[in-house]
Structure formats: C-alpha cells, structure tokens
Amino acid sequence: xxxxxxxxxxxxxxxxxxxxxVLPAGAAPAVATSSGGRDDLRAARATPQDxxxxxxxxxxxxxxxxxxxxxxxxxxxxxxxxxxPAYLYLExxxxxxxxxxxxxxxxxxxxxxxxxxxxxxxxxxxxDPAQPAASGSAKAAPAKSDPVSAGKAAAAGCAGCxxxxxxxxxxxxxxxxxxxxxxxxxxxxxxTKGERKHDLMKTLVSALGDAELDNIxxxxxxxxxxxxxxxxxxxxxxxxxxxxxCAGCxxxGGVSTGSAPSLAGQxxxxxVAAMKSYKDGSxxxxxxxxxAASVDESVIKDMAAxxxxxxxxxxxxxxxxxxxxxxxxxxxxxxxGGNSTDPRSPALAAQRxxxxxxxxxxxxxxxxxxxxxxAMLDGVSEADIEGLAAHYASQKARTVVYVPLPSR
Numbered sequence: 001x002x003x004x005x006x007x008x009x010x011x012x013x014x015x016x017x018x019x020x021x022v023l024p025a026g027a028a029p030a031v032a033t034s035s036g037g038r039d040d041l042r043a044a045r046a047t048p049q050d051x052x053x054x055x056x057x058x059x060x061x062x063x064x065x066x067x068x069x070x071x072x073x074x075x076x077x078x079x080x081x082x083x084x085p086a087y088l089y090l091e092x093x094x095x096x097x098x099x100x101x102x103x104x105x106x107x108x109x110x111x112x113x114x115x116x117x118x119x120x121x122x123x124x125x126x127x128d129p130a131q132p133a134a135s136g137s138a139k140a141a142p143a144k145s146d147p148v149s150a151g152k153a154a155a156a157g158c159a160g161c162x163x164x165x166x167x168x169x170x171x172x173x174x175x176x177x178x179x180x181x182x183x184x185x186x187x188x189x190x191x192t193k194g195e196r197k198h199d200l201m202k203t204l205v206s207a208l209g210d211a212e213l214d215n216i217x218x219x220x221x222x223x224x225x226x227x228x229x230x231x232x233x234x235x236x237x238x239x240x241x242x243x244x245x246c247a248g249c250x251x252x253g254g255v256s257t258g259s260a261p262s263l264a265g266q267x268x269x270x271x272v273a274a275m276k277s278y279k280d281g282s283x284x285x286x287x288x289x290x291x292a293a294s295v296d297e298s299v300i301k302d303m304a305a306x307x308x309x310x311x312x313x314x315x316x317x318x319x320x321x322x323x324x325x326x327x328x329x330x331x332x333x334x335x336x337g338g339n340s341t342d343p344r345s346p347a348l349a350a351q352r353x354x355x356x357x358x359x360x361x362x363x364x365x366x367x368x369x370x371x372x373x374x375a376m377l378d379g380v381s382e383a384d385i386e387g388l389a390a391h392y393a394s395q396k397a398r399t400v401v402y403v404p405l406p407s408r
Contacts, residue, residue, distance in 0.1 A: 043085035044343045044402055046122035054123025057116045061108050062124075070127045078355045082129025082399050086343035088121035100368070129397035130350045147320055151219030154212045157204065165223040171230045172269040178225040178255075178262045178312030181217035187261075188213055197282050222319055225312035227265035232308035234268065239306030242299050245291070253310045265312035268304035275300045318379070323387040329376065330388065337395040343402060350397035356389035 046054070058068060062080075066072050070081025080088060095105040096112070109117065155166075158176075163169055166176030176184060188205050190196040208216070243254070246263075250256050254263030263271065277283040278292035295303070321329075330348070334340050338348030348356065363373040364380070380388075 042118045043089040043121035043125065046085070046119065046126075050119045051123050051126050054116075054119035054121070054126075057112065057120040058123055061112065062120060065104065065108075066124075070124045071130050072352065075352070075354050076358060077352070079130040079351055080124045081127035082347065082397060083125055084340050084343045084345060084347055084400070085121050085125035087340075087346045088124060089117055090344065092117045092121060129347065129399060131397055132350050132394050146322070147215045148219050148222060150212075151215035151217070154208070155216045155219055158216075163229075165226075166220040167223075167226045168228040168230060168267045168270075171267065172273060173230075173267060174270045175226075175228045175266050175312070176220040177223045178265060178314060179217075179220065180256070180259070180261075180315045181214065181221045181317060183259070183261050184217035184220060185213045188216075195284055197277075218317065218320075221315050221317045225265065225314050227310075227312065228267035228270075228308060230267045230269065230308075232268035232305045234301040234303075234305030236302070236306045236309050238299070239302035239304065242295065242303050243306055246303075249287075254307045255310070255313045262312060262315075263307040264310035266304075266307050268301075268308040271304040271307060272297075272300055275303075320384075323384070323391050326380070326384060326388055327391050330392075333372070338392040339395070339398045339400070341400060347397060348392040349395035351392060353386075353389040353393035356392060357385050360385045360388070 055068070058066075065074065065077050066080050070079060070083070072079050092109050092112075094100060095103070096109045096117070098106055100106065112120075155162075158166075161168070161170050161173045162176050168175045187196070188208070191198055191201040192206050194202070205213075246254075249258065249260040250263050251258075251260075254266070256262040274283065275292050275295075276297075278285060278288040281289070292300075331337070333342070333345045334348050335342075335345070338351070340347045359368065360377055360380070362368040363370060364377050366374070377385075
C-alpha cells in the first residue's frame with residue numbers, strides 16, 4: 001500500500017477510496033458517494049482494476065505531455081499526479097466539450113468514453129504528487145513590500161506642508177486625504193509635466209517613479225479624513241448656494257464619487273488659488289475653465305469657505321492584501337497550503353508556478369468560467385498573481401484518502 005496522509009473531514013459530501021491497494025483485487029468499493037452515484041464523484045471510488053485500466057488510458061492519451069507519473073516536464077503543462085479525482089474528471093469533461101477552445105487537450109480526450117475519463121482520473125489521483133522544486137531551481141516568490149508603509153516613507157518629505165497624514169495646517173497647501181489615489185497621481189504628474197505651475201512642487205516630485213507615486217497616493221487615500229486646519233474666511237451659506245452647480249462633478253457637499261476631486265474639507269486658500277489658475281488659463285483643464293470664468297472672486301471665496309467646512313470622506317479604496325493574506329482566502333477552498341480536502345477542488349501545492357499564473361489570468365479574462373474564481377481574482381494585480389503562484393509552487397504536496405465518517 002502506498003503511504004499517504006489520511007484526512008478525516010467532517011461533513012464531507014464525498015466519501016471514497018482512491019489509493020491503489022486499499023481494496024483487495026476485484027473487491028467492490030467499500031463505500032458509496034452521498035450524491036447517489038453522481039458521475040463527477042465516480043473517480044473518488046475506484047478499484048485497483050479501475051486504476052490499472054486508467055493507467056492504460058494515460059499511456060495512450062496523456063503521458064506524452066503530463067508524463068505517466070503525472071509530473072509534467074514542459075512549462076505551462078500542469079502536474080496532475082495526486083490531483084483530486086473528481087476535479088480531474090470534471091476538467092476532462094470541460095476539455096471534451098470544447099469549452100476551452102481548440103487545444104491539444106481537446107484532441108487528446110475528444111473520443112474517450114466517460115468510463116475512460118473516470119478511470120484515468122482515478123489513476124492520476126492515485127499517484128504520489130509532485131513536490132516543490134529543489135532550492136535554487138524554483139521560482140522564488142517575489143518580495144512584496146507593504147505599499148502603505150512604503151507610501152508613508154516616501155511621503156515623509158511632504159509632511160512639512162501637507163501634514164503627516166495629509167491634513168494641511170499650512171494655508172494655501174491642499175489637503176490630500178479623502179482623495180481618490182488616481183487623482184493624486186495625475187495631479188503630481190501634472191506638476192512634473194509643467195501642466196501645473198509650481199517650481200517647488202516640480203522639483204520635489206520630479207524624481208518620484210510610478211511605483212512611489214502609487215504608494216504615496218494609496219497612503220493618503222487610506223488615512224482618516226479630516227478638514228484642513230487652516231482659516232476659511234467667507235460666507236458659507238452663500239458659498240453653498242453657489243456650489244450647487246458643482247455637485248454634478250464634485251458630489252454633494254464636495255464628496256466626489258467619480259473622477260473629479262473631492263472638495264470637502266479642502267484648504268480655502270488653496271481652493272481660491274486653484275480657481276484663479278483655471279480662470280486665467282495657467283491650469284489647462286478645459287472642463288474647469290468655463291465654470292471658473294463664470295464666478296467672481298467674492299463668490300469663489302464664499303465657495304471656498306463652504307467646502308472647507310464640509311466633512312471629507314474616505315474614498316472607496318481597499319488596502320492591498322499581502323500574499324499570505326490572499327493565500328489564506330484561497331485556502332478556504334483549496335486546503336491549507338494548497339492541499340485540497342475536497343475532491344472537486346484542485347490541489348495547488350507544488351504545482352508549476354507558470355501554469356498557476358496562466359490559469360488565474362484565464363479566470364480574470366473570462367476564458368475560464370467560475371463565478372467564485374472571477375470574484376476572488378477581481379482587482380488582483382499581475383504582481384499578486386505571480387506571488388500567489390510562487391507561494392503555492394513552494395508548498396509541500398500531500399496525498400489524501402477520502403474516508404467515510406460514521407453518522408452521529
């Protein structure tokens with residue numbers, strides 16, 4: 001009998017045996033599936049004879065790519081040794097229907113019977129799984145620093161004018177909290193391009209790379225919002241009436257829900273200076289030129305007082321998860337360390353990293369269909385995908401025997 005890790009799973013929908021030698025030759029399966037014999041679970045209850053027949057199918061149809069031992073040699077081809085049996089069977093069905101396009105896999109399984117699919121799935125599930133590549137040859141998980149901490153460090157030089165958390169205490173200096181990160185990045189780049197005129201700002205930000213800009217913007221977006229701690233002379237009530245026309249872009253009370261900047265809690269002096277710049281053309285935003293030209297200085301001052309008095313709100317920005325945090329979410333379905341205990345969910349441990357990357361991108365693009373996977377990968381960056389793939393490729397793979405639990 002092969003050595004294996006036995007896992008007893010409370011409430012498991014599937015019970016079965018997939019390790020050769022557990023049953024005497026020719027014996028009937030000891031247990032039946034709780035699904036009443038559903039096709040997708042048949043591979044989870046195979047006899048030694050079934051597995052032997054599955055090996056013959058594998059020799060004829062699968063071994064040239066996946067190896068007879070289920071350990072693939074070619075990049076982009078997954079290891080399937082020790083993979084969960086029902087998952088293998090279901091994937092073979094998907095390829096057989098052509099749902100993944102015209103690929104070598106379609107051609108390999110197109111004419112196989114359902115019985116052959118079940119047995120070859122059971123055969124590969126019975127094998128010892130691949131293990132992580134030897135140290136030095138495996139693709140290392142990319143080092144990922146905390147972008148918020150990195151943003152805080154990069155923004156340290158901004159604190160003298162904008163405040164430590166982006167709440168201004170210097171008249172004429174804008175509040176940076178409550179802003180969408182994309183707006184902060186575009187504003188900083190406008191200084192470097194000369195689209196906004198401010199020699200000191202241009203000098204300070206010209207050396208910042210895109211990654212640093214993104215981290216700075218994320219840091220400010222995640223800080224607790226607060227009003228600028230600066231004077232705001234002007235008639236707030238009159239400013240509220242004048243600001244009605246601005247709500248379409250900047251939101252009620254100056255809290256934007258679109259691409260326009262939020263104005264709530266903004267430094268009044270900065271607001272006045274910005275409006276004058278739009279008015280005289282030194283800021284070249286065509287969408288703002290006409291609105292700014294239509295109001296005089298006293299009205300602008302009143303609007304500045306109104307917006308400065310409004311409570312800013314945090315933009316809808318999620319703090320990025322670390323690779324370890326993302327993997328914890330994935331482990332809910334794929335098992336701790338990628339060792340799935342559900343025969344329908346694939347094991348990820350020790351899988352080829354480039355294959356895992358390929359599959360995650362396919363779910364993001366809709367080339368593979370799964371509402372759960374599409375939702376889990378929503379907003380996951382390319383760097384995150386590489387990190388997850390490297391993480392699971394480095395995990396130790398474990399074989400699993402599914403066994404029935406006595407009813408209580």
